[in-house]
Amino acid sequence: MHGFVDAILVVLVLTDLLLLGSFRLGASVRTSALQGVALGVLPLFAHHHGLGADAVLLALVATGAKGVLFPWLMLRAVRIAQIPRAMKPIVGTAASVVIGMVLLVLCRELAPRLPLPYSSGSTLVLPVALFTIFCGLFLLVARRLALTQVLGYLVMENGVFAFGVAGLPPGSFTIELLVLLDLLVAVFVMGVTVSHISRTFNSIDTRQLTELKG
Amino acid sequence: MLWLLLLLPFAAGVLALLLPGHAGRRTVLLGAAATHFALVLVALAGAAPPAWGGRLALDGLGGLFLLLSSGLFAVASAYAVGYLRRERVLERLQGTARPDFLEGGLFANVPEAVFTATLLCFLGTMTGVCLAHDFQLLWVLVEGTTLASAPLIYFHRHHRSLEASWKYLLLCSVGISIALLGTLFLAVAGTDAQGGSTPLLMTALAAKADTLAVPWVKAAFVLILVGYGAKMGLAPMHNWLPDAHSEAPSLVSALLSGALLNCAFLGVLRGLQVCGMVGEAAFARELLLGFGLVSLAIAALFVLRQADFKRLLAYSSVEHMGLLAVGVGLAGAGGEAAMLHAVNHTVAKGMLFLLAGNLLAAFHTKEIHQVRGALRVLPVSGGLWLLGLFAITGTPPFGMFHSELALVRAALEQGRPVVAAGVLLGLGAVFAGMSAVFLRMCLGAPRGAVAAPAREEFSAILPPALLATLALWLGLQVPGELAALLRAAAAQLGALP
Known part of the structure; x- marks a missing residue:
């Protein structure tokens, strides 16, 4: 099963880099959907003691939320609120990718300093999770549209999710926690939608909102 | 129950x-x-x-x-x-x-x-x-x-x-996902080589304290401190x-x-407790001390150049959270001082924010320089606002005076004159900044036409007046039951739960 887990982790790294290099909002959302699906199937392969019902449930919920629901909500927000499609990044896309590469090397160096006290499935888990978290944080500060900040937060949370699923031994963590975090994102995305709708339907001047900086 | x-x-x-x-x-x-x-x-x-x-x-x-x-x-x-x-x-x-x-x-x-x-x-x-x-x-x-x-x-x-x-949503949620990673790290720390895990209960962690993986506990504490610290308002x-x-x-x-x-x-203190279980409390305390002093310094800077009175109160909260972190960071008597300080801060800050609401409703502005003569327009709220200034800046006889004094004394007793000096400097700066502003707001004649109510409503002045009385009472005497609770809380910060 290690092969599958490692393959998924590589997909994670690639999608992170794609997100850093993308300047179209729609493409970014689709990339995050791909990342969500990859993460969603991770619970199926992470536990080497065979498949439990909880793993299947978690996989279903995670794929549904991260791969389908959130991207759909975000694309809908883009359409309804007529958010400009180009992202106007604070840090250019080329520079972002270079920074991403540096972060990747950094995480590769950082991870062995914290050896897991037990044998986990894959040695890639910690560095990839950390890299994804750092990418999310970077996207949060380097992009200025409210929606791209949600995207950054989502990527960051994907990193935490990856570590929770593949880095911990089975059964030591409850599913509810992760699902709840997902719920938070859902609330978030809806919040953005609502705020943009209020802009289009109300006289309230929220022009600044699309320009909000963290 | x-x-x-x-x-x-x-x-x-x-x-x-x-x-x-x-x-x-x-x-x-x-x-x-x-x-x-x-x-x-x-x-x-x-x-x-x-x-x-x-x-x-x-x-x-x-x-x-x-x-x-x-x-x-x-x-x-x-x-x-x-x-x-x-x-x-x-x-x-x-x-x-x-x-x-x-x-x-x-x-x-x-x-x-x-x-x-x-x-x-x-x-x-x-x-x-x-x-x-x-x-x-x-x-x-x-x-x-x-x-x-x-x-x-x-x-x-x-x-x-x-x-x-x-x-608020964005920064706190990001903070909280960092704290989640910290919680996951704690779960790693509680897992033994065979993959057997410890539930993340305080009692279960304390029972298996000697088998917890120390580097992971330390990493978990850093993440928990940053995560919950963001929500607590610790600078930066x-x-x-x-x-x-x-x-x-x-x-x-x-x-x-x-x-x-x-x-x-x-949340941060719970993390500190786990650090204490594995004998790494000193490491956690130093971090808390550092964050606390930075918060104090930044808050003092922003209080001095603030033009909005509600924001002024908010920066004062950053200052007091910094003081709490410093107090807990000092251990021993500092912990108890911090607990008392938390009580005093809640009472005084609650009162001031409620009064800020009254001022805002009467003056229709949050700009400090547009509020003049609060004592004349709102005699009760204005008077309480002045009392609030004394309560929040630690002027005797209010309770805050005792907890701040105890904090500085704890720093000196532990041979940390630099910390004591930093705290005093921060407190002095905040006192200067806040008193200048509050006095100017209260005294003098109101500018232009202010829609002053004929009579201040009871529901608007009774709650802050109650808190003011409480702040004064805490300064004169801490009731026995509360003192016992404070000691119990402080004891948990020093040793195992």
Whole structure:
């Protein structure tokens, strides 16, 4: 099963880099959907003691939320609120990718300093999770549209999710926690939608909102 | 008992949402707040047994913060009843889309039923944070406080409050996912080589303290400190705090500052407790000390050049959270000083934010330089505002004086003159900045025509007056039961739970 887990982790790294290099909002959302699906199937392969019902449930919920629901909500927000499609990044896309590469090397160096006290499935888990978290944080500060900040937060949370699923031994963590975090994102995305709708339907001047900086 | 404490606010929240009339809803709010406070007192007096397999328990630390949250909520809900009634009158006079006196344009309020229900849910989640002895549950509930309080900040629907609640949601959620990673790291620390895991209960962790993986506990503490620290308002993760506190309705600001920040601090303290179990308390304390001093310094800088009085109070909260961190970072007597300081801060800051609401309603501005002659326009609120200045800056005979003195003395006793000097410098700067501003606001003649009410409403002045009395009382004498609770809480910070 290690092969599958490692393959998924590589997909994670690639999608992170794609997100850093993308300047179209729609493409970014689709990339995050791909990342969500990859993460969603991770619970199926992470536990080497065979498949439990909880793993299947978690996989279903995670794929549904991260791969389908959130991207759909975000694309809908883009359409309804007529958010400009180009992202106007604070840090250019080329520079972002270079920074991403540096972060990747950094995480590769950082991870062995914290050896897991037990044998986990894959040695890639910690560095990839950390890299994804750092990418999310970077996207949060380097992009200025409210929606791209949600995207950054989502990527960051994907990193935490990856570590929770593949880095911990089975059964030591409850599913509810992760699902709840997902719920938070859902609330978030809806919040953005609502705020943009209020802009289009109300006289309230929220022009600044699309320009909000963290 | 503990279940009742936890579920009562949520049940009342649902009830408030369903009730059609405003009178009934306000009765539910007041009744639930009073009942909750009474239940907290009963639970603290008698030993309330742990519930849900030890996930919910009442100890000294949690008990102290629960007492503060529930007490402040009771006072704030008494203020809320009058506040909501006044908002209603304004809506009747000016229509639901009211002119925004700060910038022009129109805004509406969130429906009162939703506001009341969210307020009660906020109390429920804070109660949960104080009772949680399981790191996962703690995390879920701290996240719950974020979700419950964000709509409260957006009560007046205009773009500033929207921006503030957006910042609050984003920064706190990011902080909280960092804390989740910390919680995961704690789970790693509790796993042995065979993959057998320890539940993340305080008692279970304490029982297996000698088998926990120390590097992972340390890493977990750093992440928990950064994560919950962001919500607590420790610099440099405090950026959401001035916005949220200045845009929220004043009673919500009072709760955010006096209750929510404490709850986030409790999360950090739980992490400190685990560090103490594995003998790494000194490492955690140094970090707390560093963050505390930085917060104090940054808050002092911003207090000195602040033009908005609600933001001024918010930066003062950053300052006091910094002091709490420094106190706990000092260990020993510092811990007890910090606990007393938390009580004093909740009382004084709650009072000041409620009064800020009265000033805002009369002067129609948050700009400090436009408020003059508050004593003449609002004799009671203005007078209390002055008292509040003395209470929050640690002037004797108010309680804050004792806790700040104890803190500085603890620093000197432990041979840390630099820390003591830093604290004194910060306190001095904040005192200078705040007193200049407050005195200017209170004295002199009001500028231009101020729509002064003929008589200040009881519901607007009684709650802050009560808190002022409490602040004075705490300065003259700390009641025996509270002193015992403070000692119990401080003892938990020093040794194993």
